[in-house]
Amino acid sequence: MWDEFVHQSLPMRVVFGAGSSARLGEEVERLGLGRVLVLCTPEQEPLARRLADGLGPRAADVYPHARMHVPVEVASRARQAAAEVGADGCVAAGGGSTIGLGKAIALEHGLPVIAVPTTYAGSEMTPIWGLTENGRKRTGRDPAVLPRSVVYDPELTLTLPVPLSVTSGFNAMAHAVEGLYAPDASPIISLMAREGAQALIEGLPDVAARPTDLAARTRAQYGAWLCGAVLGATTMSLHHKLCHVLGGTFDLPHAEVHTVVLPHVVAFNATAAPVLGAVLGPDPGGALWELATKLGAPRSLAELGMPESGVAEVVRQAVASPYANPRPVTADDLTRLVEAAHRGERPT
Ligand code: NAD
Incomplete structure (x- = not known):
């Protein structure tokens, strides 16, 4: 309501x-x-x-x-x-x-x-x-x-390789997730975000199992459209900020970074944004991490090439400029989050 x-x-x-x-x-x-x-x-x-x-x-x-x-x-x-x-x-x-x-x-x-x-x-x-x-x-x-x-x-x-399909799909879901708790969300945005995330959660496993299945591809692209529309209409929060800093500082691949970071940010924001639980289930960060695991996606920033010594720099840049987020973020919180993403741990 x-x-x-x-x-x-x-x-x-x-x-x-x-x-x-x-x-x-x-x-x-x-x-x-x-x-x-x-x-x-x-x-x-x-x-x-x-x-x-x-x-x-x-x-x-x-x-x-x-x-x-x-x-x-x-x-x-x-x-x-x-x-x-x-x-x-x-x-x-x-x-x-x-x-x-x-x-x-x-x-x-x-x-x-x-x-x-x-x-x-x-x-x-x-x-x-x-x-x-x-x-x-x-x-x-x-x-x-x-x-x-x-x-x-x-x-x-149909030709989009499965690993890129999966990470690109997570990139899309990240738009929907941050649209759900965006400061400028609206009922229409929320409907698009829920429908878009759902289509990808259902479509991606089928795409990964049968990459040339046109019905699965259609479902995934339908979800991607809605998620993109959410990105275009709202202000993104912690997740997009972190991915921008990580990608820019260490020249990491765009979609893969989104895939690794998203479950951690979702777990962090879950208590402050109950809508995440309503859409993704009682353990929303864990559910996304499990989905990434099942689909063979990368899960650690280490495997994408980020040096462990870079965590402090990421935290410094991420706290330096303010951005919207449903839960206030301290440097200690961010350090724990980025370290867990670096190691590829299941978020708690
Ligand atoms: P990409 O466009 O870089 O494509 C990745 C690779 O996949 C390329 O080699 C491309 O040739 C290949 N490819 C693309 N579609 C294919 C297909 N159907 N079959 C086979 N190969 C295919 O990757 P991307 O993840 O789509 O885009 C990432 C870039 O987009 C980043 O720079 C990111 O910052 C930007 N981006 C911008 C916005 C925005 O709103 N401005 C939103 C999302 C992403």
Whole structure:
């Protein structure tokens, strides 16, 4: 029961369903675009070429140079490439790295982005951009970078390797979890967060067992959409703060860090945010840790490459700037939490 809230919806157009990438041309046309640049990582170039072929003359070119965390040099070369071919929009076909590159172009040149997501990271549903320079990632919010249309085709996720599917799914669940106790949550956000987390909790084991099962992939991507929408609409708390510090300081892989840290933050916040128990069960942190274990995901920051000596630095950075959290956090609390995550212990 909600007594008080503020709710503001972001504009959102989603075309969802197996085979829906065949309708990309309709979305390009709907936005009145005639020369889109199709962005992707080098590994996903065949997919991008297929999409560009389907667009015919409306595709100006394919730009297969997206990289993790959007280095400023990569963004600058991509903006130049877009200008050289006279692009009037971008199609970002891939995960958070590719969609992040589309956002970087939109941020400076205002070109509309159509996203075709192939992971569960959720960037396509947010106005959040990120750029990395000299090893430091800057992020910000700007409505100009929010994709104008998002085409979710679960068939494109069939090739997402199981380990990345699992960690990407945990990355998505982290958005839902922190949306449940966000200071700016609302009844609609809460419904989306519950439904999104549930779809992933049910869908991920099936994806891990049968990666080419389209029904399982559809369920997982449906959950990822909702979780991404929650991320786009709310203020994230301790978990996202810690992951940002850990990823930035030790150059750790994004989705894997989320997977390791989430059960620990959930266990820490469980008493202050009873909604976690209502959604994830009486031992919510333990339940997520068990799920990660069952799905073969990494569980310790040590195995991701974080040195044990780094705990103090993480704690220093995490307490240095204030952020929302349902439970007050002391440096001692954080030290215990990060040490447990570093060792890969079951959270208590
Ligand atoms: P990613 O985009 O870096 O992709 C990881 C790898 O998987 C790449 O090599 C890619 O080519 C490959 N891949 C992607 N989809 C595939 C598929 N279907 N089949 C086979 N291979 C596939 O990973 P990610 O986790 O999606 O994105 C991480 C990045 O996104 C981070 O930089 C993170 O900060 C950012 N992010 C931003 C937001 C936001 O709101 N701005 C939200 C979430 C994540």
